[in-house]
Amino acid sequence: MTIDDRNIIWLDLFEFLTYQKRTKILQVFEKGKDIKASFLSNKYIHDILTDAEITKMSNMLDNQILDRYISRFESDNIIMITINDERYPKLLREISSPPLCLYCKGNIQLFNTPSIAVVGTRRPTDYGIVTTKEFVKTLSQNGVTIISGLASGIDTIAHKTALENDGKTIAVLAGGLYHIYPAVNQSLARKMTENNLIISENSPNISPLGYFFPIRNRIIAGLSSGVLIPEAGVKSGSMHTAKYADEFNREVFSIPGKISSPMSEGTNSLIKDLKGVMTLSPYEILQALHIDTNKNEKNIGIQLDIEAQSILNYIQTEKKTFQEIADYTKIPASELNSILLELEMNGLVTKLANNSYIKS
């Protein structure tokens, strides 16, 4: 680890230093020299920082303190990749405000894979859930890494579906790696550190604050080759991500929805304003990324009986409740339960909340 790397990691420890302040500090100190050594004697430092900030930072000038932090992070298997590091993701380096250091946990080889960000509303409708699953499934099976923000809703579905299909996925957190948010996704995050990756630009000890989230979205857009938005409201973080993607010249793939659905207002307006490409199939994304579609996609050659087939036809376009299916097919509840389970186990139908089903 070079002196420059240590400088960045040291600056990252202070949560009151904004990205701008950190870059300014790095500019006023000579490269390759320990900032801590000449911190108090630097004449520009008072222009950048308040006295209170300087006092707080001067308490941490001891090299041993920084060593303790670094060894703690390392013992927790956190890999620190600064912008000077050659392992730093190339795509991310291109953006206007690249993170100074990425704190990573998991498989950092994923930075070198073709990737798509999948972001969207925290409260998806059934339509959003089903389309996200379908798109992520195809993308994962074709070797595309799914990048998202570990938020509830679309993000979580994207990560989980990628894992279920043995695909690769990266979560970009707003807070430090010791502060998984939302807490319900603790176990998902832990699972992702095994073969996949969670990263953050904030030092692991820093807990997420509200304004971190939109800033974090630039990393999601920056890391990926394109951004897929299955469902998003007009005022949402996903629209931020889309804006960044536009700024960084990344393609925005927007899935159209009903004009009456508030959760599709954002995606529909992206299409209308020509900010996003209307996307109807995951294969369009693969094509745009110049990825050959994987021909050995698992083709389920299951012989369905007439009853199962009629159920599938019935729930083709719209979700139907158990009762509706029972009334339509006239199959008794006891048998219908086992038929639906068989279809679900074969991945042909998806069970939604409120005991309803839709073809997947």
Added chain:
Amino acid sequence: MLAKILSYGLTGINGYPVEIQLDVNAGLPGYDVVGLADTAIKESKSRVKAAIKNSAFNYPINKIIINLAPADTKKEGSMYDLPIALGILVAEEIITNKSLENFVVLGELSLNGEIRKLNGILPMLISAKQMGFNKFIIPKENAMEASFIDKIEVYPVETLKQVVAFLKGEIVIEKNDCKTFESALKEHDYKHDFAYVKGQASAKRAMEIAAAGGHNIILIGPPGAGKTMLAKCFPSILPDLTFEESLEVTKIHSVAGVLDPKQGIVVERPFRSPHHTATLIALTGGGQKAKPGEISLAHNGVLFLDEMPEYARNTIETLRQPMEDGYITVARNAMTVQYPANFILVASMNPCPCGYYGSSTNQCKCTATAIHNYLSKISGPLLDRIDLHIEVDSIDYEELAHYELEEPSVEIKKRVNKARAIQLERFKDSKIYSNSKMNEKEFKKYCSLDKECTDLLEIAFKRFNLTARAYNRILKVARTIADLDGKENIEKKHLMEAIQYRTLDKKYTV
């Protein structure tokens, strides 16, 4: 002059003999009760005195000492009024002690000498019979309750005067008729019938399985979907009580004082639905006298917890141990008693705080965290003990509007009774009545799977992230489904249906 009279006491639902020793001798007039008597017994002084005087007998103007043996056990209740009064009359030489030999005497006196009804007659008589006592004098109002015990002589009495005349041989009191359990059974007219529940095929089927195998069930659905309605219909499809089951229930109800004196014995499976403000003690039992709680009153019947997450967390968590063991031990200062608590838990809940998560008619307004917090009010261990998870769909107008009646409860009950009969035959050598109570050994014996089913279960476990604890539950439910189907072995379709009822084990929220 010394008198000795036999009576009975209760700890929990088990009785023990109490000998009332009474001595009247010279001294200042007084009335001393020794032998750890409670206030009700000490107050017997006034009742006994007034009852004796108002029955036109002489009350001694002497020192009366009463000992309740064994002297080191706490006694409570008003059942010793009558034996004490008889003891005084023996001491006064109005009746002889010999005439009371072999009689167990129980009864509360009112001031005019009438004998009032008691709680807990049935359990006392049953344990007295086991101890070898077979002649009883009890209040007439409790006669019905006592009539279901055979091979004992029960003399139901109404007044103190009548008892005295009987003991003197002046009158004859008819022995209580012995009744059979079958004669008490009658056609029930249930208030709620599945015939009037529209749609809900999935929930009805699950309730049929729950009734047949004694499985716990939880209904999840938006407000107005009919969860409570379904639960209220549940008793109408429960299998008939057997006599042994009925005696167990009656004992508890008798002790708790909720037994219908005209009926005398419980013939319907109890349906208890405590409100969600119920305290822990109300549910588990306790209080100063260690009375049975709602879960014991629901023994061999149904405990219905409507809107389960609204109950205090620690209150519902206490259900875990009785749900596993089938009994609850209530330890109090005065005594430690064990009450049976073998019930089918029927719970209902909304899928989220606002109630509309996943609803097709209303938009849910809850955040993911709120939903998570709401669902986690019911802990994993508790959920593991609930075999069937059912999502109840809301009904649309078309469904409500057509007036055809659905399958009536009587028909469903026939299938349930048939499946239960298979289980009773299967478990005739063990002390259980239904599939849900199988222990490990029985589970191994009756829930074996063939290769196809084992493979299927393995795939399902991987696909739905089922917990290991879900394994037993699924197989027990599958066993019941096979019983309903009249099949010897669990088949693939039975297993698949059983897996389908573990919704909450699968990822319920996103």
